[in-house]
Amino acid sequence: MNEEQVFEQFRMWRSWTVRSVEGLTDEILDYIPEHHRNNIRWNMGHILVGWDHTVFATLEMERRMPLQYHLMFPRESSPADWKEHPPSFEELLQNLKEQPDEIIEVSRGKLEEPLKRGFLHMKTLGEMFLFHMNHEALHMGTINMLKRSAKHQLVK
Numbered sequence: 384m385n386e387e388q389v390f391e392q393f394r395m396w397r398s399w400t401v402r403s404v405e406g407l408t409d410e411i412l413d414y415i416p417e418h419h420r421n422n423i424r425w426n427m428g429h430i431l432v433g434w435d436h437t438v439f440a441t442l443e444m445e446r447r448m449p450l451q452y453h454l455m456f457p458r459e460s461s462p463a464d465w466k467e468h469p470p471s472f473e474e475l476l477q478n479l480k481e482q483p484d485e486i487i488e489v490s491r492g493k494l495e496e497p498l499k500r501g502f503l504h505m506k507t508l509g510e511m512f513l514f515h516m517n518h519e520a521l522h523m524g525t526i527n528m529l530k531r532s533a534k535h536q537l538v539k
Contacts, residue, residue, distance in 0.1 A: 386494050389512050390487045396516050397483045400430065400523045404476065407530065412472055413462070414533035420461040423529050426522045427475040428456035431482060434515055438486050441498055441508055447485060448478065 404412075404427060412424040421429075435448040436457075446453065455465055462469070470478075494509030505511050 386491070386509075389494060389509060390483075390490075392516055393487065393512060394483050396519050396523070397479065400427075400519060400526070401476065401479050403523055403526050403530070404472075404479075407472070409472060410537060411530060411533040414529065414537065415462065416529065416532045416536070419529075420463070421525075422462055423526050423533075424469055424472065424475065425456060425460070425462055426526050426529070427479060428452055428470065429458075429460075430519050430522050431475070431478050432456040433518055434482060434486055437502060437511055437515070438490065438508070441500070441502070441511065442489055442493065443499070444489060447482070 404423060407423065412427075413422050415422045431448055432452050435446045436453060439446045449470075451467070452470065455467075455469060490508060490512070494512065495507055497506055498508065498511065502511055503514065505514060
């Protein structure tokens with residue numbers, strides 16, 4: 384698989400993520416079903432933070448997402464922990480749309496480079512890309528489940 388194929392897969396998955404959240408209301412974005420920790424807004428931010436935190440650090444570059452995102456959306460966090468207002472839907476959506484081009488630009492020609500620090504037993508930036516595309520697909524599935532649940536509960 385060549386670099387352009389990896390980048391096109393990234394763009395494809397991200398476009399599906401964007402489509403899955405477009406047009407949602409804040410009520411749906413912030414709905415947390417019983418026995419769940421997170422909502423759609425959290426999943427959107429978590430996807431952004433995952434890519435931002437690992438790719439830019441691997442390339443020894445400054446992260447692009449605001450510090451607020453890294454404090455609100457890391458693994459094991461929850462909206463219940465938030466002490467400030469989360470980013471708006473529009474801001475999160477815009478970042479989801481813009482992030483792939485920025486990541487691809489800085490990663491071009493580097494997918495085969497060895498990682499300087501270990502990441503889940505992966506050895507190259509390309510392997511990290513594959514992990515993140517799968518991670519995003521997992522969260523997109525969660526987003527779709529949360530969307531169905533919210534629409535079912537909130538219609539009552």
